Amino acid sequence: MSRAISFLFAAFFTGSISFAAPSMTIVGQDYEPFYFKSGTSGVQGACYEIIQRLCQMEQVHCKFKVAPLRQFLAMLKEGKADIGCPISASPQRETVFFMSPVFSTRYSFFGAENYVKKIKGYPDLKGMKVGVFSPSMTEVSLQKIHEFSDKGFTIQPETTVFVSLRKLQNKAYPLAYLNRDVAQTWIQRTRSQLLEVPNLGESVSYYMAFSKKRFNQTQFSRLEGHLLEMRKNRFLESIAEKYKVHLFDGAPRNP
Numbered sequence: 001m002s003r004a005i006s007f008l009f010a011a012f013f014t015g016s017i018s019f020a021a022p023s024m025t026i027v028g029q030d031y032e033p034f035y036f037k038s039g040t041s042g043v044q045g046a047c048y049e050i051i052q053r054l055c056q057m058e059q060v061h062c063k064f065k066v067a068p069l070r071q072f073l074a075m076l077k078e079g080k081a082d083i084g085c086p087i088s089a090s091p092q093r094e095t096v097f098f099m100s101p102v103f104s105t106r107y108s109f110f111g112a113e114n115y116v117k118k119i120k121g122y123p124d125l126k127g128m129k130v131g132v133f134s135p136s137m138t139e140v141s142l143q144k145i146h147e148f149s150d151k152g153f154t155i156q157p158e159t160t161v162f163v164s165l166r167k168l169q170n171k172a173y174p175l176a177y178l179n180r181d182v183a184q185t186w187i188q189r190t191r192s193q194l195l196e197v198p199n200l201g202e203s204v205s206y207y208m209a210f211s212k213k214r215f216n217q218t219q220f221s222r223l224e225g226h227l228l229e230m231r232k233n234r235f236l237e238s239i240a241e242k243y244k245v246h247l248f249d250g251a252p253r254n255p
Contacts, residue, residue: 024062046103130142
């Protein structure tokens with residue numbers, strides 16, 4: 001048996017070969033502060049920096065792409081991308097992706113002060129129009145609230161979270177339902193006066209998704225081990241602090 005064949009035989013049984021290809025494709029939607037493209041600086045964000053470290057630990061070259069949510073999910077499902085981030089969980093997604101929780105965040109209502117100060121509970125949403133990115137898990141969360149509140153408000157679907165924010169800023173509707181971290185980052189960057197409605201919404205975890213077309217369980221476990229190492233050496237904590245997001249801790253965030 002030749003030396004090369006002996007090496008491949010050993011690697012097959014030990015799992016020492018991480019990937020069949022010398023590079024990986026990473027994809028995410030434009031979703032600052034988690035993953036976004038910033039002018040000539042290229043892709044940035046909390047997900048980007050964590051995955052970049054993961055690529056270094058695996059000693060593979062990674063190509064980072066930005067795509068709309070539907071395309072981003074399709075690329076992962078079809079094996080045209082290896083890793084995606086951030087993504088919230090659903091039973092359908094878990095059938096085609098290995099998923100590792102990374103961040104804790106919230107879906108929240110935002111609006112101008114004159115509306116926000118009047119809202120103390122879901123009944124106060126009656127008669128209002130609420131913008132939301134569609135299709136998305138944010139919209140699924142809002143639809144649950146819609147049912148719970150006897151369909152007392154109107155849902156206005158939008159093509160991106162930033163369309164919702166711009167229309168909200170321009171008073172196209174009184175409220176929008178958004179990821180809290182994304183909304184607060186946009187508000188700070190644009191110096192908007194929009195405010196979060198306190199105590200309403202839903203806690204949610206964001207995951208790093210690994211295409212089952214590109215990874216098997218052994219490879220996924222290896223990468224999860226790297227993420228655990230990053231948590232232990234506080235690299236994840238440093239990234240969370242840099243981008244003002246919250247690491248997943250197994251418990252829902254307080255409103």
